[in-house]
Amino acid sequence: MEKVLTRNIGADLKPTGLNAYEANGGYQGLRKALAELSPKDCQDVISASNLRGRGGAGFPTGMKWSFVPMGDRCTPGHKYLVCNADEMEPGAFKDRLLMEYDPHQLIEGMILSAYTIGADISYIFIRGEYVVAIQRLRDALAECYAAGYLGDNILGSGFSLKMYVHPSAGRYICGEETALINALEGKRANPRAKPPFPQVSGLWGRPTIVNNVETLCNISHIIYRGADWFNSLGVGEDSGTKMFGVSGRVKNPGCWELPMGTPIREIIEDHAGGMQEGLQLKGFLPGGGSTDFLTHEHLDLAMDYNVIGKAGSRMGTGTMIILDDQTCPVGMVLNLIRFFAHESCGFCTPCRDGLPWSRQVLEDIESGHGQAEDLETLAYQIGYIGAIGNTHCALAPGAMEPLQSALKYFRDDFDRHISGGCCPYHTTRGA
Amino acid sequence: MNDAQMIQTDLDSVLSAEELREIDAELSHVPYKSGAAIDALKIVQARRGWISDQCLQAIAKYLDMSAEELEGIATFYNLIYRRPVGKKVILFCDSVSCWICGCDSIKQKITDVLGVDYGQTTEDNEYSLIPVPCLGACDRAPVMMVGDDLVTHIDEAKIDELFADKTNNSGGNT
Amino acid sequence: MPTIYIDDQALEVAQGENILEACLNAGMDLPYFCWHPAMGSIGSCRQCALVQYQNEEDTKGRIVMGCMTPVTEGARFSLSADNAGEFREAVVESLMLNHPHDCPVCGEGGECHLQDMTVMVGHRDRRYTGKKNTHRNQYLGPLIHHEMNRCITCYRCERYYRDYAGGKDLAAQASHDHVYFGRHEEGVLQSEFSGNLVEVCPTGVFTDKPFLKHYSRKWDLQSAPSICSGCAVGCNIAPGERYGRLKRVHNRYNHEVNGYFLCDRGRFGSGYINSDARLDYAGIKKPDGSFMAVHQQQAIDTAVGWIKNKKVAGIGSPRASLEANYLLRELVGAANFVPGFSDREAAILSTIVRTLKTTTAANPSIKQMEAADAILILGEDVTNTAPRVALGLRQSVRNKAFELAAQMGLPQWQDAAVRNLAQDQRSPMIIVSAMDTRLDDVASQCISLPADDIAAFGYGVAKALSGEKMDDEAVNQVADILFAANSPLVISGTSMLHEGIINSAVAVAEQLHTSGKSSMLSLCVAESNSLGLALLVDDGQSDRAASIPKLAKRASKLDAVIILENTLERRGASGEIQQLFDADSKVISMDILENTTLGNSDLVLPAASYAESQGTLVSSEGRAQRYFPVYQPSAERLPSWQWLLKLAAGCECSELAELEYFDQVVAACANSQPALAQLVDVAPLRDYRNQGLKIPRQTHRYSGRTAMNAGVSVHEPQQPKDTQSPLAFSMEGLNRDEPASLIPYVWSPGWNSNQSLQKFQAEVDGPLKGGTSGAHLISSDGLGAVQPQVSVTANLKPHQWHLVPVHRVHGSDEMSINTDEVAELAGRPFIAIGEKLAEKLGVVEGDGLLVTQHKAEFSLEVKILSRVAKNCVGFSAGYSETLELQPGDLVTLVKDESWVYPTPTMIATDRGAAHV
């Protein structure tokens, strides 16, 4: 299969500098666009490519960009492009790779995206713990300014763009695009209500596009090689390739670029090498910590947005977390709910006060103090916290996804905790 | 000079020239001074390890904000420390993949070796132990950061190795 | 008007509103917390959930937040659907996880919005078994008590305090379920509007601290519709009493004036009514200078003996009711009546009255000011002289944001979104003042000029508006800004006691009209009835003749002088006033608190406070409003108007002697002057009945009526009868659908908190069902106010400093300063100087300065200002220690080397010394 996003990432895991990047065709997409394509042309190519956002929600990128007011429709002032490199979802570890090893690919994609939407200022909002990536991006930006890829009048095209790396002060909610915008404004990162969407009123009240790292990494390739080429990369319904990852107790956890639509079984068994000795697969979260569990019956599904959606889960970030048969599903869900309860921004009631309540019920069950009614309470909480629209943003519904599917697939385990008065897995793994 | 006056003058001299220079650089690309609030906190923390009340007030004053507004921001974020921390902060990932791979017992091991629990700093002020949400290195779980270094595939042996000096004297210490 | 369907019931709703508003307007009980009619929606509490359906076929629907969902034609909702009800209950259940279980003993109980909503959603049984989060409370000053454990994190406090009122020292801190609302460290809340937190908080996190010291339940308070006497804005208040003590003051909604909010002087400044300095009995001065207490009748007989068929003069008061002033004027005859202003103030007020009667500009209500899209303020620190107006002006500058939002189709109530969109873009507000003002932070431009130059600047703007090009570019710019606006507003006032400034403001407003603009002109006056009194004595000509000094000079030719609620030493001319007291004529004074004038009088009569009497006050807007007694005056006190009627009866003063009822006094007063004719429309007459019933001052749950007095007498006392008004001192009657001026408190079934107000509003955030309160006395003939076009520029000499009065919400007002908490906040008198001058004089904040004025020398504490005009220094205005200092006086300054640094005195706080 053709490597696109990872083509500069060799087995030696050496970061790609500007020379190496250019030597392998880097900045050709940018040169082509600035020389030959209008922003509208670029927009059309991206729309035609059917690229969907890799940040979790899978929103079509071309459509998202089309909401940005262009030309006369836009009041005078800045427009912004923001790269979402927050990557704090439990189990997600793909953007780190792309930024650490090929920073220029992201930067080129961002310059092209900014050109398309008419942005003149751009930010890479990156989680503060990614110290290596931050440094490499900063180095790469310096190279770009020196080489004329950034700054005023880029490559003589008349298009100008500034780009800054903005390390976050750390909170999962900063990954939510409107919370991210508040963080960039130096405020508390509470999400904003939508509408108005950031495309019309975002950073500093100006039109703003927020895209995921991986989404943006695709842009230069699509512009350079065209929508048809990109469409042909996927093996299922969706176009392009995707960074898929597997973590948990498999033989060879890791992250690989594979065609969209690659079957789950192939990812887990071929690439991740299957389960570690003595363990059986019990279930998995296909797209990170805020997606619903799937199990054996879903192993042959293709990793496509709609396919996974129909199976009752979400593609999310495409990085799977594997639950093995000797790990307690209640403990795993408790771990996730703890995370989400702690990372709640504290703005809306169901999330702020509801998640700690779920956490407490799960703690009771996991520690053997659960009551039969607790499962009803959990079901009640799922209805209360879990529906999109019940809360101000998608954090809380995301938090409920593993819980609700765990109750569906691993109900037994919950019952055994309650009836046995202890965690049945305690004997097989540490507390 | 009365108290209020003293605090005023002192606040102006709290931040160092380099800190101010770095904050100014951030200010150059935000439309409102308060827009650089988080950056300023990080700049000062990078030098001092944490944000004291006095630093917070000084930064707020420099950015034309009230201490309350800046406090609201400082206390919102996980990586701004409003209490002193050790020379190195151990950001210990206890999120799902690391948990599946046994981070709980590793955490216990660290606590045994260093004698500190979450939120605590070793007696010699070398390390503070803080939990962190998923570090985005789940394929190498369990992981943690010690200062700026990512430590992967941690097991008990690795802990012993990392904190060898502590292991030796921890018995005596505790 | 779109039609929407709620539970299949068709509702015609107003375009642009949200579903929560639509439901409340339709009388439906949809619970909410974070939404506030004045502050809009943010969607944080998730309490106002209902189900929205795609169409008629959709039976499942999805949950939406009422406050975040705009009405659209044909939209279908259900309030009663099971899932909506379950969701709302779940919200309360989770809010209750960490909430204390102390409703029966919690101070908010009985008027707690959370309590109401909990009952409304039907939440009863607790399922959560975990530990509760607890918080530490902070010391927030003498006014506000902090009880964070009650917090339900609705963000209303922060949004009110910061976004609405512009306060900086209260903010949300921390995150997830640890969010905390407070200060960075303990300390006094700095906003002049902090008290509204008490009413904005849906639980009891921020409560009225003085009230807590003498606490009663809301339902045990006896309340009456009243008018704040703290300044001339005329905010409507609902004071509450029990056991003969004024317990607290709550806001009383007036759509056009104060809306939902008061300033802290208004809310907390009435403590003097309970003070020991209150006069209980009449007193006759004995030869040794002390007073002998006498009964009412004896006092009246004595007074009558001194005044009947004698030469008597009267001094009125801008802080007494119109009726009392009228009666005194009638009693002594117009020629012998002096309104009781200082001479300078009297002159300015008569200019103002003449202006208001002729100007082409509208004299706006606060509501109208909030619609202004450009504001010019000349010489007034509005936050400290007309506080509630300043809070309104903070909203006017948001019109720019609303304009931007409208361009995007974003409704105003989308509060956070509108703020994010506009960031700090504001409508222009230009402040021309001698020194910094508390609105500087939202002003587009602050210009520091000495008093004369402020006037010159104003005249300049007027000229520039007429097309003349002025030398000063700033003047031209301001003219351009005002001209470009749709509803420009010019504000000035009497606080600098500078007639030129007022005239220049009038000139700007008039010129705007001439240039084809509709303009608004608001002139702040000093006291609660300054304008009413000025109207009363205005005879269309200049009557600057009658003044206190002149009266004092001829005092020896008089037999007696009657002084109505006036502390003469606050009226300047101290020397002449002493003549008055030294003369042989008898001085009869009636007042509320002990003061120097009473001390100098021969007979003192204890007057009732506003809380124990009724009367009419005319606000700076020309709005006459009635206050009613909350409870009956105790001891031997009488309302001044009744004292005066009794004196009139004793003197057999024929017309007055026949008056018995307050209504009759009002009618007589209205008859006396065409300008006062509307007075009879201010409030319904005493025989008004609401469906045959009086309006109860007590709630229907008023408890202990039979036992309250058991310590004194075991016999159940009869409830006092109120023969003077439609209100009753009892719980019997009907408090619903009455005229707006008669609403004593708000309550509605299921709505025990102040949120029940919506049941009294014709529509959310709209006027009351009972119409507007009060009547406009002044209608302009619209011919245009003619203004002298004099323009003087300040004549500045080096080393001479012009005194500029610095007014303070806490400290400058005569009455409220007698409230412990206010006195503490007022601090010591001060001299305010700029940084440069401080450097030159070698002083820093807190040092002492010797201020020498032609008469005297003062040693005052230094305050440093951030912005100050050339040659100007400020002084604490209205503080008793600095009454001798007059605006415009020239002074010299030197450092006071022997200054003793005062240690802060704690008067009212409950804060331990360790915290100081």
Ligand SMILES: Cc1cc2nc3c(=O)[nH]c(=O)nc-3n(C[C@H](O)[C@H](O)[C@H](O)COP(=O)(O)O)c2cc1C
């Ligand atoms: C709680 C929460 C956390 C999120 N975290 C991330 C993140 O770390 N990185 C990311 O790219 N998107 C994250 N998202 C999704 C973003 O809101 C947004 O949809 C995405 O950045 C859009 O980029 P895309 O269109 O390129 O996918 C998060 C969303 C939510 C609700």
Ligand code: SF4
């Ligand atoms: S769902 Fe959670 S994270 Fe999102 S706004 Fe509400 S409290 Fe904040």
Ligand code: FES
């Ligand atoms: S009132 Fe609507 S969400 Fe709070």
